[in-house]
Amino acid sequence: MNRPQYILQPVNPYFIAFSLAAAFLLNLMPWGRLIGVPDFVALVLLFWNVHQPRKVGMGIAFFLGLLMDVHNASLLGEHALAYTLLSYGAITIHRRVLWMSLGVQTFAVMPLLVIAQLVPFVIRLLTGAAFPGWGYLIDGFVEAALWPVASVLLLMPQRRPADPDDTRPI
Template sequence: MSGSLTGHGKGSIYLTLIVAIILTMVPLPVAIDMFRPDWVALVVLYWVIALPHHLNVVSAWIVGLIMDILLGSTLGIHALSMAVISCVVAAQYQKIRNFSVWQQALVMGSLIFVGQLLIFWVEHLFASPRLNTRFVWASLSSTLLWPSVYLFLRYIRRRFNIR
């Protein structure tokens, strides 16, 4: 089944998304929780770049909606953020693929920062969240982790011949 996404491939993609969701949900000590990268966005953005015809903006929106439910946030906030940043990546995936891993890291970190700002802005419309630097640190840690996430997910994609 060369050239197609087999059931095994879909399972591998879903498994990486589930692991990212679990990493997001695992409680961390308060001192290091602010540095938690946006695991879900990193994984979604990787798959949008690697397989834009299989994991797209709608898929990213669904994953964001799942995050809204699991985090107990206003329904649609994470879905909107995930859809917006995935839309940007999907529109430019061919250019982003040609960047070095560190250039990609800067792009991903910037997009995650924009996504975090979008979440803050929408929350501000419905409530009065405190402005904190959590989203800045999350974007920075996501930027620094992108090369590792990229290499690991590329290994998974090649290992299981996901196309």
């Protein structure tokens, strides 16, 4: 409780759109299905659902999920369902998560990120796809480990002063 509190500026909607688009472009990179490559859209979507639940909601999550389904040529709706569940979970716990430190937030969002990886995994198994191996679920833990980095990077534009002044302490 003794850590410093920052007064954040209002978030720019264009920055939210830019960060989601950049995460989508990172997901378009030809990593293949390497183990340990995070789902950047899920991570950034979770961040904005926790920090700005009124601006980024389940509709945007569903739309981004459909885009990821089209990109991956997977069953239409599997990522949409995963991102919508992720968004619902994030909006549900967003007030509690914001009071925690970054290290504790990592453990609070980890189940959401693992479930977001588990949903397409289970859907693929139920539709008769080959078992991809348990390493597929590691991506959720990697995304949770990247949560502090994403939080610091995505909050940077809000932490800068509107008009810098050397005589003002805040």
